[in-house]
Amino acid sequence: MGSLFRSEEMTLCQLFLQSEAAYACVSELGELGLVQFRDLNPDVNAFQRKFVNEVRRCDEMERKLRYLEKEIKKDGIPMLDTGESPEAPQPREMIDLEATFEKLENELREVNQNAEALKRNFLELTELKHILRKTQVFFDEAAPAIHVPNKSRNRYQQMADSNREEERVNLLGEEGIRAGGAGAQGQNLKLGFVAGVILRERLPAFERMLWRACRGNVFLRQAMIESPLEDPANGDKVYKSVFIIFFQGDQLKTRVKKICEGFRATLYPCPEAPTDRREMAMGVMTRIEDLNTVLGQTQDHRHRVLVAAAKNLKNWFVKVRKIKAIYHTLNLFNLDVTQKCLIAECWVPLLDIETIQIALRRGTERSGSSVPPILNRMETFEDPPTYNRTNKFTSAFQALINAYGVASYREMNPAPYTIITFPFLFAVMFGDLGHGAIMALFGLWMVLKEKPLAAKKTDNEIWNIFFGGRYIIFLMGVFSMYTGFVYNDIFSKSLNVFGSTWSINYNTSTVMTNKALQLNPGTNDYSGTPYPIGLDPVWQIAGNKIIFLNAYKMKISIIFGVIHMLFGVFVGLFNHRYFKNKLSIYCEFIPQVIFLVFLFFYMTLMMFIKWTSYSASSDTVRYSAGCAPSILITFINMVLFKPSAPVGECDPFMFAGQSGLQKFLVVVALLCVPWMLLAKPIMIMRSRKEVAHQPMAPYSNENGDAEGGLNQHNAAQPPVNQQGGTGGGHGHENEEMSEIFIHQGIHTIEYVLGSVSHTASYLRLWALSLAHAQLAEVLWNMVLKNGLQQEGWIGGIALWAIFGFWAILTVGILVLMEGLSAFLHTLRLHWVEFQSKFYAGLGYAFQPFSFEVILDASSSSSED
CATH class of the missing domain: 3.30.70.2750 (Alpha-Beta Plaits)
Known part of the structure; x- marks a missing residue:
């Protein structure tokens, strides 16, 4: 699980294999799927490599198998698929496979030619008849x-x-x-x-x-x-x-x-x-009967040949593709001067070196070679690939992150945090207990039936996307059920679980005839005891429901957004600490946190102060509901240094000393801007002057990455270039000072303006939540409500028909379309608002030589 938070440590190794053992060793590594080979012959034409003839032979065998597959599918014969993956055959077995495929192809072509000639003759006789x-x-x-x-x-x-x-x-x-x-x-x-x-x-x-x-x-x-x-x-x-x-x-x-x-x-x-x-x-009829007999015998013989081939076709495909993949990989190797040893370079995870060595020894024993393979670790200044170990649960969330960009080597991985934050932010927009239950049940069905569903291997792209994200869909549904319970919203209706804390002090006739009546929380209409969890069910029928939910959902959207962005900034601290980049901590992380906390986190604190200080039942006029100041107006006046005067007995400030505190917070936040803009370039410039008499070489000093980020994590780990502030990328050692100033200026402007725009961007949580609730209410009032108003047996039939129409619209519009909209908005909040605070995404994925990956890709391409 540790590699999920940060990618695996990788090392570059040099591999020496004896020529007679190379095939078997590469076969074992392909089954293991933990080694990414580098091409040591980039300038050599593909047709001039050592094993090009073997690759051509494999291509020819694959062509013959595709011909057999086409004929088998034409006759509708089922192909046996045991789900097992046979081992790659030995090179000497290629001759037997080639002979088998050649015999089958020639026999089938001869049968097809004879059948075509017989059919042509039969057609001519039929036309003559x-x-x-x-x-x-x-x-x-x-x-x-x-x-x-x-x-x-x-x-x-x-x-x-x-x-x-x-x-x-x-x-x-x-x-x-x-x-x-x-x-x-x-x-x-x-x-x-x-x-x-x-x-x-x-x-x-x-x-x-x-x-x-x-x-x-x-x-x-x-x-x-x-x-x-x-x-x-x-x-x-x-x-x-x-x-x-x-x-x-x-x-x-x-x-x-x-x-x-x-x-x-x-x-x-x-x-x-x-x-x-x-x-x-009469002669024609006699010949037609004879031809029918011969044609039937020919078709029976063809069917028997195809049935026998169908039993082994899948295994043959696997064997041929494995052989082809091995020889493609061997073409990446170099030959030593004696022509008896193959030399390879490969990226391997540091923790799996022992497992790889065991696989190499197993391959050597299979080949009968007496010379063991040699695996040497190398030092390099090249950025290693990024490898995050995943399972069937975490792979979908990792795919969401990689769609934005693969993490730089050893950079903090957003995927583990996304497992919680993604379905939660989605649920804030999709909060409905009923719709969430539909989504959760669909996801749960795919999870429980994942083995038989995965075995079907359909080429329907939409279904494959749903099935690949089955755990995401399930979690989104479960979280939506929770937020729907908090909103007390199920198909635009409420659940009266704990009873309402509001009471009506009017008689029935007054309530039914007077629509201008209102409930006052400052009187006996409200008991004063908050609802145990979520919203009181009375709000579902209140006339000012939209006004109340507007303020409630808008504020929680800002609160969640600021906390989410602050968390992203603190994740960046782990990047700086891991890469020992103290300069980025002092010159970027600290001013970023101060700027965000002193302005936007302070705004969220004012929301909590307002909620706890002002009440409709307050005995003091200053803290009554009518005197509660607007948070937005207060924040704007704070940033503009605009004085606020009391209005009657109402004070624009919530507590004593608020005016002076706000001026102090704004001044300090503004001072953070030049701090972020100039501190790091000036420190780099001073550091260069101090080491101007020394040769330009990668080194690690007490400031870590002040010279450009080159540092060696340990004696065995190759140095990796990192860029301060992002935790990944390139260093500054070869950059001109003017470029460093420009880069830092862009980074500062992006963060300062982004803090404002990103905070406003989280208001989409409020907007989509209200839109979803209103669409559900409109659908209920305009469709299903009409079916409930009918009486008698006619009303039962009408309700049955209207309910079906309402259910189709609910699933199609509110679950599918609204769910997709909320999914895309949540994806944007993670990619832009959250990951921009710490994630560079400039790495490249670890792509090991793996038979499983190759066979999956081949099967999907053949189905297409």
């Missing part, structure tokens, strides 16, 4: 050649409907001649024909092209094939139509065939004699 069936009807209808003009007259009628007058006149002349010739010659008119199939959507354009290109001297008949046919190339279902085209002469025949070829229509031989057509149809 339909042609023989449909054309029989065509021949029966068009048997006498003299009927051609009659059929043509149908075409003339269609052309007349489409207003093609010129073509119609020409064709009428031609067909009239042909008709007359046919009548004279009788049955001697001989027509040729072609038959085929075409995609149904191409048929209208095909028909128009035939008509125009052949000048109407062709006769087309078509009929739809009712059942869809399977495309052997991609398995899609397509709809086709059978057609037959009658024509006369070889010239028209050539023209018709070219048009059919252009529209990708398939032509089939069709005998003229009915007996020949029947004989061919």
Whole structure:
């Protein structure tokens, strides 16, 4: 848990591995996930590295596995997933895996090619079957050649409907001649024909092209094939139509065939004699039955191959990806001059060195090498990566912090404090016992069902965000239930747990008829005993509820904000002390605290003084409710040194000596501004003059980081540059004095103006809390209240329907939309108002070589 408050101590190590043991050792380190390797060959092309051939072999194996996976998913075969992660196979096992994948791929491709050829043959026979069936009807209808003009007259009628007058006149002349010739010659008119199939959507354009290109001297008949046919190339279902085209002469025949070829229509031989057509149809049916049998056997064989592959596919993917990751990592290493030893540099957590050495020895034993690996610690001036150990509970809060910026090395981590402050500030804005219960139950359900829900591994991004933040959602709901209980607000109604401390001294008729009546806390209307916890339920029906809650929630927002910011400043003190940065303590922390306490914390103290000193039941006029001064006006007059005169018996000051104390506080707070602005640059300038005769080298003096923040925490820990005031970043040893003055000026202006704007920013706690309460009240009065006013069985049905509508609006608007709004505002308060007081966030995350991380990333990318 200690590393959650401050990142783990990291050290840079040099690792020497024998070539024959390197693979097994890296495999053990990948299972451990505690080592981040550095690339020692940054200028070497990826295709020129030592293990590039092994990586290519892994890519090829992964390609074959993806092909198998695609075929398995196409057939809807479930893939066995035991949830276990097999160890990375030995390099000699790669040959066996390659042979297995090669055999499976070749066998599956051969089966698919044969199946496609069979399906193509089956499609052709099926189309021929339909042609023989449909054309029989065509021949029966068009048997006498003299009927051609009659059929043509149908075409003339269609052309007349489409207003093609010129073509119609020409064709009428031609067909009239042909008709007359046919009548004279009788049955001697001989027509040729072609038959085929075409995609149904191409048929209208095909028909128009035939008509125009052949000048109407062709006769087309078509009929739809009712059942869809399977495309052997991609398995899609397509709809086709059978057609037959009658024509006369070889010239028209050539023209018709070219048009059919252009529209990708398939032509089939069709005998003229009915007996020949029947004989061919019987042969086609026999061949179709045989093909069905062969296709069924082929599909069964393909299914058996895929089922056998599906049992091992997940494990194969894991093995191949682990092998690939190991060789990618080995490509980061250097070879020594003897070409027998691999040299690596890596960042490791200081506390895990022994665990890493055990893993290295285990890998050496697995490989059969007799030479043990060597792990040497190195000293460096490079900033180490930031590593915060987390678990499933703290990881979500750490992710919120890292979204703003990764902490600088050994900088104070805001995540442990955020575990409490984040859901609490959210609940101040979302305070409703009912809505908080809905959110808490949803979060609790995800927490209790996290194992089966995590095993589903969906690619729905919104669900993954909710599930990843399940503990945050649960805590936000629980804290909202608490604040809702304090506000005494549940779905815009109140809970009368302890009974009201207010009483009504009027009779019922007076109360019901006179709406101008008010309860006076200075009379017997109020018992004088405060409500045990939270707000009295009578405020929920009071006419001045908004006025009362306005003042109450506005003040607690300022109080929480000032305390939150003060806490952030004090967290910065821990940074300065850890990095032994005394200069930042004296020149930044102390004036910052004085400025914030003397102005804004004093304002919060005045709120408590006002609450305790003034009362409606006070016997003294000066301390009555009407004489209570405005905190805002008092604070403005204090900052502007504006005198305040008494009004009648009312004193603008709450206690004796307040005027002098306020002037003293403002003067001291204003003196803190030049203190923050000039003290640190002047001290740095003086320190540089004192050491001007010494060589410029990193050192640690009694002032810690006065020269630039270089100090060595211990003999084993590499020195780390830190910037005073933020606890992270770079030092000032190479900066010009002008840049230091400018930087300090920006830092001072940001803090002084930020103290004002950040304090006002916490008023969002008040604004969103009031908005949430009012939305809930509006939803109750405009929706659910209407259902409660109905009586009888009709009222029951109406209430059922209206309640459903009210519940949908409550969950959709008040829980989801308002919850998201409050979440974003809380996130801003932590990122800007709180973390700006101490958090630099200039580090980079520790990214160890971990099989678990690599496999998770690969599985998510494959699902996408």
